[in-house]
Amino acid sequence: MNSAKITRLGMLLLVSVTACGQRVPSPPSSAGAGGRLVLAQTAGPKTFNPLFADDQESLSVLSCLMAPLIRINRQTGQPELELAESLSYSRDRTQLILRLRRGLTFSDGHPLTADDVLFTFEVIYDPNLPNALADLLKIGGQKIAVHREDELTLTFTLPYAYAPIERLFDAIFILPRHRLERPYREGRFRSAWGLSTPASDIVGAGPFRLKEYVPGQRTVLVRNPYYWKRDAQKRRLPYLDELLFLIVPDRNTRLLKFQQGELDLLAPITPEEAARLQPQVEARAVRVLDLGPxxxxxxxxxxxxxxxxxxxxxxxxxxxxxxxxxxxxxxxxxxxxxxxxxxxxxxxxxxxxxxxxxxxxxxxxxxxxxxxxxxxxxxxxxxxxxxxxxxxxxxxxxxxxxxxxxxxxxxxxxxxxxxxxxxxxxxxxxxxxxxxxxxxxxxxxxxxxxxxxxxxxxxxxxxxxxxxxxxxxxxxxxxxxxxxxxxxxxxxxxxxxxxxxxxxxxxxxxxxxxxxxxxxxxxxxxxxxxxxxxxDLIVAAKAHVENLKPGLIPDFLLWNVEELRIHPRAAHR
Incomplete structure (x- = not known):
C-alpha cells in the first residue's frame, strides 16, 4: 500500500492522541476470583466468524472471545487503547500510527503481531466477501490504506482527516492469520468458524475462549490463560472462570429463571419486569439499574x-x-x-x-x-x-x-x-x-x-x-x-x-x-x-455480581467482562 515507511515517519510532525487513553482495570471489591457468570440469550449465535456476525447474540459472544485495537468505554463514551499500546497522528490527521502492545498472544498461545492486523483488514476489504465492516471502514467511499512498518507498528492512511476514526476500531476484532489465512487463500473463508467448527479451533485475543456450543441450549466460555490484561494489583484477568450463555427464547421464562437464581444478569428489561423484581431489590438480592434514555x-x-x-x-x-x-x-x-x-x-x-x-x-x-x-x-x-x-x-x-x-x-x-x-x-x-x-x-x-x-x-x-x-x-x-x-x-x-x-x-x-x-x-x-x-435502558443484576459498569452503547453489560466477578461467597456454585 502507499503509506510511508516507519523510517520516513520521523519526517512527519506527529501529535499524540488525546481522546484515546488507557485505563487500568479496577481491582475487585473483595479478594479472590473465580466463579461462573450465567446470562440468557433469546437465540444462540449464528456464527463465530466476526466478519459475518450481524446479530446481537453472535456479537455478545464474540466480544468475549475477540479483542479490538481500540475499545469504546461504555460508561464514559470515550475510546480507550486495547490491543494498541500507543497511537499518534500526522499533523494533518490523515495518518494514524499505531503500535501494538508487546507480548500479545491469541488464546492458543500464538503471538499476535502487525501481520494479524494487516490480514484482518485484507479480509474485511475483500470484494468477494461482502460484509458490513467493509462499509464501516470506508471513509467517503474510500478504503483506509494499512501498511505494516514492523512487527508491532502499523500506519493507517485515511482519504482525509476523520474525527471519529478511533471509534471505528471498536467494531474490528483482530483475526488470527495463522488460523484463518489458509481457508481464506483457498476460498473457504465464508464457511470458516461456523457453528459446527470445533471449539478449540475458534481463536481470539479476548478474555475468554470457547469451550462448548450446544445448539438450542447453551454457549460455554472459559478463561483465556493467555489474556494480556492485568488489574492494578498485577493479577491476570479475567476474574471469572466461566461464562455461560443459556438459550431461553421466552421472555417470561428468562425473568422466572432470573428470579429463581438461575441467571446472574438480565437485560434489557421492561418497567413491568422491573416492578416484579422489586421484592428482591428490597431484600438486597438484586440490583435494578435505570440507565436513562x-x-x-x-x-x-x-x-x-x-x-x-x-x-x-x-x-x-x-x-x-x-x-x-x-x-x-x-x-x-x-x-x-x-x-x-x-x-x-x-x-x-x-x-x-x-x-x-x-x-x-x-x-x-x-x-x-x-x-x-x-x-x-x-x-x-x-x-x-x-x-x-x-x-x-x-x-x-x-x-x-x-x-x-x-x-x-x-x-x-x-x-x-x-x-x-x-x-x-x-x-x-x-x-x-x-x-x-x-x-x-x-x-x-x-x-x-x-x-x-x-x-x-x-x-x-x-x-x-x-x-x-x-x-x-x-x-x-x-x-x-x-x-x-x-x-x-x-x-x-x-x-x-x-x-x-x-x-x-x-x-x-x-x-x-x-x-x-x-x-x-x-x-x-x-x-x-x-x-x-x-x-429507558433498564438492566438487572444479582447482588453478587461485582464490577458491573453498564452503559448505553451495546454491548452494554459485557463490554468490561474481564473485570466482572462473582463475590467469593457465591463464586463456587
Missing amino acids: SLISEVLWFNLNPQAPSLPPWKRAWFQDARFRQAIAFAIDRQALVEVLFSGKATPVWGPVPPSSPWYHPGARTYPYDPIRARALLAEMGLTDRDGDGRLEDRQGHPVAFTIVTTAGNPIRERLGLMIQEDLRKVGLQVQLVPLEAKSLFARIEQSFDYEAGLLGLALGDTDPSALNNVLPSWGTSHWWYPRQKAPATEWERQIDELMDEQMRTFDPARRKALFDRVQEIMAEQVPFIYLVAR
Whole structure:
C-alpha cells in the first residue's frame, strides 16, 4: 500500500492522541476470583466468524472471545487503547500510527503481531466477501490504506482527516492469520468458524475462549490463560472462570429463571419486569439499574420517495409539505406515550439524540402536544372538515387518510401505533395501522418503497454523531423516508449532507458540536422523522455480581467482562 515507511515517519510532525487513553482495570471489591457468570440469550449465535456476525447474540459472544485495537468505554463514551499500546497522528490527521502492545498472544498461545492486523483488514476489504465492516471502514467511499512498518507498528492512511476514526476500531476484532489465512487463500473463508467448527479451533485475543456450543441450549466460555490484561494489583484477568450463555427464547421464562437464581444478569428489561423484581431489590438480592434514555428512539415517518409506486399524487403532495409533518408532530401526545406504554420509564425526544445527550441542541425546535396548532397547520394546507363529519378532506375532496406499516408481534409498538392512531383521529385524520412481518416490512421500506408511512424503533450503535452516518445523509440505507439517493432530493438534505461531512472531518469538539447543532435545527424544521420517545435502558443484576459498569452503547453489560466477578461467597456454585 502507499503509506510511508516507519523510517520516513520521523519526517512527519506527529501529535499524540488525546481522546484515546488507557485505563487500568479496577481491582475487585473483595479478594479472590473465580466463579461462573450465567446470562440468557433469546437465540444462540449464528456464527463465530466476526466478519459475518450481524446479530446481537453472535456479537455478545464474540466480544468475549475477540479483542479490538481500540475499545469504546461504555460508561464514559470515550475510546480507550486495547490491543494498541500507543497511537499518534500526522499533523494533518490523515495518518494514524499505531503500535501494538508487546507480548500479545491469541488464546492458543500464538503471538499476535502487525501481520494479524494487516490480514484482518485484507479480509474485511475483500470484494468477494461482502460484509458490513467493509462499509464501516470506508471513509467517503474510500478504503483506509494499512501498511505494516514492523512487527508491532502499523500506519493507517485515511482519504482525509476523520474525527471519529478511533471509534471505528471498536467494531474490528483482530483475526488470527495463522488460523484463518489458509481457508481464506483457498476460498473457504465464508464457511470458516461456523457453528459446527470445533471449539478449540475458534481463536481470539479476548478474555475468554470457547469451550462448548450446544445448539438450542447453551454457549460455554472459559478463561483465556493467555489474556494480556492485568488489574492494578498485577493479577491476570479475567476474574471469572466461566461464562455461560443459556438459550431461553421466552421472555417470561428468562425473568422466572432470573428470579429463581438461575441467571446472574438480565437485560434489557421492561418497567413491568422491573416492578416484579422489586421484592428482591428490597431484600438486597438484586440490583435494578435505570440507565436513562436508551439509543433506541421510536420514529414515525412518511414515504417521500418520488418513485414510490402506489402513492397517489395528492398524498405525495401532503407528505412532501413540511407543514403536514409538523402538524403530525404537534398532534401526538408524547407524554401520554411515556406514561401509558412505558410506566414513565421513557423520555420524549424531538430529534436525532435525546435531551440527555451531550450532543443535544436545546435551541432546536420541539413539538409539544398541541392539537389546536396541528389543525391550524393542516388548515393552512387546505386540509379541513368540508362536510362536518369530523374528518379532514383536501381541496379536491380526498379524505386525509393514510396507512402506517410497523412490525407485527411487537406488543409495545402495536400499542404505540394505536395511540398515535387515536391522537391523529382527534385532529381529523384517518389512520390505519398495518403490522407486517419484519422481512416483508423492510422489503417495502428499503426495496419496493410500496408503503405510505412507517413506525419503527431506530437503534444507534454509539452516542457519537458518526452513528447517524447511515441515517441522516441522503445516501444512507436508514434514511428511511427516501433511502440511498444518488444526489440529494432537496436543498435541506443537501445541507445536512454537507454539515455531516464537515463535522466528520473536524477534530475541534466545539466546532463539531456547532455543525451538528445545525443538523438538528434542519431536522427539527423539516421533520422527515417524527421522533417520539426513547425508552429507558433498564438492566438487572444479582447482588453478587461485582464490577458491573453498564452503559448505553451495546454491548452494554459485557463490554468490561474481564473485570466482572462473582463475590467469593457465591463464586463456587
